[in-house]
Amino acid sequence: MIRFIQTDDVLALRNEVLREGRLTLDECRFPNDDAEGTFHLGYYDNDQLVCVASFHPQNYKEYTGKAYQLRGMATRESHRGKGIGNQLVNFAIVYMRGQKVNYVWCNARKKAIRFYQNLGFEVISAEFEVPGIGPHHVLYLKIQ
Numbered sequence: 001m002i003r004f005i006q007t008d009d010v011l012a013l014r015n016e017v018l019r020e021g022r023l024t025l026d027e028c029r030f031p032n033d034d035a036e037g038t039f040h041l042g043y044y045d046n047d048q049l050v051c052v053a054s055f056h057p058q059n060y061k062e063y064t065g066k067a068y069q070l071r072g073m074a075t076r077e078s079h080r081g082k083g084i085g086n087q088l089v090n091f092a093i094v095y096m097r098g099q100k101v102n103y104v105w106c107n108a109r110k111k112a113i114r115f116y117q118n119l120g121f122e123v124i125s126a127e128f129e130v131p132g133i134g135p136h137h138v139l140y141l142k143i144q
């Protein structure tokens with residue numbers, strides 16, 4: 001079941017999946033986690049939170065329109081490859097379409113690019129390195 005959740009709810013899974021559990025929960029916060037318009041989604045398997053994603057109002061460079069940046073996309077290892085991440089992002093896309101959002105984008109790890117392409121995202125940047133994490137591309141999805 002997919003639910004809108006709070007910043008504090010996403011931090012433990014962010015840390016476990018995206019930071020190998022090395023940080024404190026506070027270090028896993030993004031600056032605009034609590035900004036107006038930001039929303040966080042969680043997928044619950046019974047009562048266990050197994051997938052999270054956060055969406056912040058943010059344009060990409062000179063791209064215009066109403067935009068969101070997707071950050072903190074993480075599925076617990078035991079639950080990957082079952083379509084849960086895909087369902088969560090599709091839920092967000094339907095919600096953002098209702099909010100008249102024009103596009104969503106993200107900085108995607110190279111390893112996750114096919115996941116985003118399955119959702120309709122396209123690569124719009126050259127490869128760049130995020131220190132300590134690895135190679136990335138910018139991925140973009142037009143919503144309307």
Ligand SMILES: CC(C)(COP(=O)(O)OP(=O)(O)OC[C@H]1O[C@@H](n2cnc3c(N)ncnc32)[C@H](O)[C@@H]1OP(=O)(O)O)[C@@H](O)C(=O)NCCC(=O)NCCS
Nearest residue numbers: 073074075080081082083084085086107108109112114115
């Ligand atoms: C990237 C990530 C979020 C994807 O989450 P997920 O819940 O496993 O995503 P899905 O199950 O929807 O899709 C993953 C794969 O499962 C496959 N899949 C989708 N539905 C499926 C189903 N019903 N049954 C089996 N496999 C399925 C997809 O084809 C996809 O394959 P691909 O990515 O190799 O093309 C997850 O792997 C993860 O947390 N990785 C570590 C952190 C990370 O890299 N985050 C992204 C940072 S940019």
